Amino acid sequence: MSLKKASALIVLILLIDQISKFYIKTHFALGEEIRVFDWFRILFVENEGMAWGAKIPGEYGKLFLTSFRLVAIVGIAYWLYDSVKKNGAPVLIVAISLIFAGAFGNIIDSVFYGEIFNHSYNQVATFLPEEGGYGTLMHGKVVDMLYFPLWSGYLPEWIPFWGGKYFTFFEPVFNVADSAITVGVALLLVFNKKAFAHETREEKKEEREEKLVD
Template sequence: MNPEREPETATSREPAGTGGRSPRYVVLLASVAVVVYLIDLVTKVAATAALEGEEPVRILGGFVHLQLVRNPYAAFGMDFGGTWILALVALAVVGVIVWFARKLRSTGWAIGLGLVLAGALGNLTDRVFRAPAPMEGHVIDFLSVFGPDGRYFPVFNAADSAITIGAVLIVVLSVLGRDYDGTITRGRKRNTDTDSGDAEAGDTDTNTDTDAESAGPEAGAPAAAPDAAPDATDAASAAEDGTRSGRAARTSPEEDA
């Protein structure tokens, strides 16, 4: 086992730099929600006071028209079959975000959820406190783009915009692999793939070395080496025979004498 340990990175389950603390993310979420909720509330009160019974007001060169519309439906005029159902859905969304906030370790997610929470609370306030009845109140919309009367796009308000922007931000973070708890899933996957590739390369090298060691004595010796020893023996025998023949030749005249 390798005693050395790699330092913590942003891809680990405990994100680097957060220290495991979530209160600051809860504070950020709540701050975004309060500020956007107040913007939505103030603009609705101002629109009701200034635009009630008035013709659409053209601003920004006609790109935006200010026009008061009381909407019994969901965001951007979508109908889901009952105002009280939409109020219950908004309550459920608020409850889920509040419960989910304690798990946050991501600034982007805190901002996105804060925007969605503000939008849900803004429209829920209208449904609870505005006419015609509690839980059936009509939402105040006053922004019409590209033309009056929602001709090209449904009339909306600041709460609808906050919900849309927050939802888009959360989707983008998810696509980029940025989780609500601060982990980076794509980075972790890349690291896992790299480690797997290194492990496979190490196994290949080990197998190659093992094969070389097992085949060493046979592969390293020349093919003609086994025949070299018999050739040397034959040469030595021939030399010895020649020496004996020479001695016999030298001793023969003496014996004759």
């Protein structure tokens, strides 16, 4: 798979991700939802950018998180470039492209959304408001909207720790970028041998060459 095709996939995912986020941010107040089906809803929430809505405490926690993600995206970009250069398996390049696009999509929120939108509490946000955004550069919040409460109810009493408690599956709200990352990681796990077959062959080749030299 060529770098051009990988780039096209990344751009497509970024466009879908950002268009969906812009629409939600400029048409929904925070917490507003549309029930598409009983098991699928469009629900607008925001988070600091970590999994499960967690955040790093402290004044510089958000800045540290965004900076770390920027460094990580550079590493993923190099991984993609190196894999294409070494004629890596198509499934590997697709997986890395999905992970890169997802990570980059959420980084755009974290870096710029605090500057280009005002807040969404009890109101629909405005793009490029005259009074300024709800935060500063590198302090934006990630927009999530996809919610799949497939099942809700009280768990049986015999289940340790959670027995008798009300439970919803699937509870987290996520976005297109999160989905891309999840699919990319799943591809690497499911097609692990096929994805890294080239690297394995190269390692064995190097081992044979080293033995011949010795």
